[in-house]
Amino acid sequence: MLRLILTLLLSFPAILFAYSGEPDDNSKADTDGPHVFYRGNKISVKYVLRRDTGVIAKTLHFSDKKGVSLTCQVPETGDSFSFLLHDSSPNAEESTTYPTPGRLLALSDIEGDFLALKTMLIGAKVMDKHFNWTFGDGHLVLLGDYFDRGLHVTECLWLLYKLEAEAEIAGGKVHFLLGNHEILNLQGNSSYVRQKYLENAVLIGEEYKNWYSQNTELGRWLRSKNAVEKIGDYVFCHGGISPELARTQLGLAEINRISRQHLGKPDEQIVNEDARAIFDLKTGIFWYRGAAKNLASKDEITAVLQYAGAKRMVIGHTLQPDLTALYEGRVLCIDLYHEENMRQGVMKTLWLEEGYCYSLNSKGEKSSVFSISFPRKTE
Missing domain, CATH: 3.60.21.10 (Metallo-dependent phosphatases)
Structure with a gap:
């Protein structure tokens, strides 16, 4: 019974995708990021990186976004690019x-x-x-x-x-x-x-x-x-x-x-x-x-x-x-x-x-x- 429950839990994402009209999803944790989180006056930048031994998480910390340059990697295409965090206010709005x-x-x-x-x-x-x-x-x-x-x-x-x-x-x-x-x-x-x-x-x-x-x-x-x-x-x-x-x-x-x-x-x-x-x-x-x-x-x-x-x-x-x-x-x-x-x-x-x-x-x-x-x- 325990094995059956575990099997159902592990297969839940695939069931979810089939229900929502998506093909079976066999994807796993892989290269991703940066993800930039604000915690009060601190900035946490989190990545998932692919290594020979598997995937790992990496976190960088900053106190000010000004001048912060981050890199985004796409191993599947062999690409990477860097960019600066915008200086704009979090409440900025676009024109219509x-x-x-x-x-x-x-x-x-x-x-x-x-x-x-x-x-x-x-x-x-x-x-x-x-x-x-x-x-x-x-x-x-x-x-x-x-x-x-x-x-x-x-x-x-x-x-x-x-x-x-x-x-x-x-x-x-x-x-x-x-x-x-x-x-x-x-x-x-x-x-x-x-x-x-x-x-x-x-x-x-x-x-x-x-x-x-x-x-x-x-x-x-x-x-x-x-x-x-x-x-x-x-x-x-x-x-x-x-x-x-x-x-x-x-x-x-x-x-x-x-x-x-x-x-x-x-x-x-x-x-x-x-x-x-x-x-x-x-x-x-x-x-x-x-x-x-x-x-x-x-x-x-x-x-x-x-x-x-x-x-x-x-x-x-x-x-x-x-x-x-x-x-x-x-x-x-x-x-x-x-x-x-x-x-x-x-x-x-x-x-x-x-x-x-x-x-x-x-x-x-x-x-x-x-x-x-x-x-x-x-x-």
């Missing part, structure tokens, strides 16, 4: 609206696939092979779901954190928008988290639910991020703006303000009516699939865009076989099968430049598939 940039790359639902992220960003010349920003005043828009399923979530987050600071210096911008999997992890919900991270949490002595709390660097960084942004004539968000959310008449900046106030709260603790509309598991901005599945009417999409003051909406969240323009080109769906595309040797995503929308692949090749729908403005 931005003017049209000359160039914009939008990428969604990487889900911890560091190789896919690296491949696309280098191919699009957003960064070089040393992980340095090379996109000048261009804008990089990330439509959420960089967590879960993959085995390099930490590395993806720190790379984007690093590029964000470098983009600002160069006059560019990294827009990291929250998706439903960011929301789940900020809530401490590990339903889709790989076993690697749960074992790493034991190794470093920090419960996984605390990895992205307000007492961590990545937790503070994520809490500064928006649910929705309007860039030029385009509105960007993870799931989409539903007709139900639009009917609340909440401004986009209000959606961001209210969502930030409730980040990390379990669903049952979100009682504010406006917040419930934003976080709703069916029609909320992080979860909505109606537009991507062509379930909304044309009139409803027209009303949504009028509400947002935009001509087009760009969304992720719902997988598509290719970059897809719906509703006469007014809704662009960019959540693709990145893992399968990588196996076939090429990634692709959305590129905006000089009034045109393109499909851009990781070889830097542009397709005019979208420019047919959206001709250059003549005025």
Whole structure:
């Protein structure tokens, strides 16, 4: 009987993944970090490192974040990169609206696939092979779901954190928008988290639910991020703006303000009516699939865009076989099968430049598939 109980306990993560629609998870504790925790006036930086004899935990201590340089390693790809901790306040907030940039790359639902992220960003010349920003005043828009399923979530987050600071210096911008999997992890919900991270949490002595709390660097960084942004004539968000959310008449900046106030709260603790509309598991901005599945009417999409003051909406969240323009080109769906595309040797995503929308692949090749729908403005 004892053996049966132990077997069931040890197999629980695999059962959990099967239940949540994930393949069996055989991952184990492995290289990870840094994870930056704030304890009063002290900073603890924790790593999991791979050694010949197995994996070990390592902790560094600092009294001040100023000038602290940390290194992130990715043994599977042979990569590493270093970065400085940001000087910004933990209460910093992003703007909601931005003017049209000359160039914009939008990428969604990487889900911890560091190789896919690296491949696309280098191919699009957003960064070089040393992980340095090379996109000048261009804008990089990330439509959420960089967590879960993959085995390099930490590395993806720190790379984007690093590029964000470098983009600002160069006059560019990294827009990291929250998706439903960011929301789940900020809530401490590990339903889709790989076993690697749960074992790493034991190794470093920090419960996984605390990895992205307000007492961590990545937790503070994520809490500064928006649910929705309007860039030029385009509105960007993870799931989409539903007709139900639009009917609340909440401004986009209000959606961001209210969502930030409730980040990390379990669903049952979100009682504010406006917040419930934003976080709703069916029609909320992080979860909505109606537009991507062509379930909304044309009139409803027209009303949504009028509400947002935009001509087009760009969304992720719902997988598509290719970059897809719906509703006469007014809704662009960019959540693709990145893992399968990588196996076939090429990634692709959305590129905006000089009034045109393109499909851009990781070889830097542009397709005019979208420019047919959206001709250059003549005025």
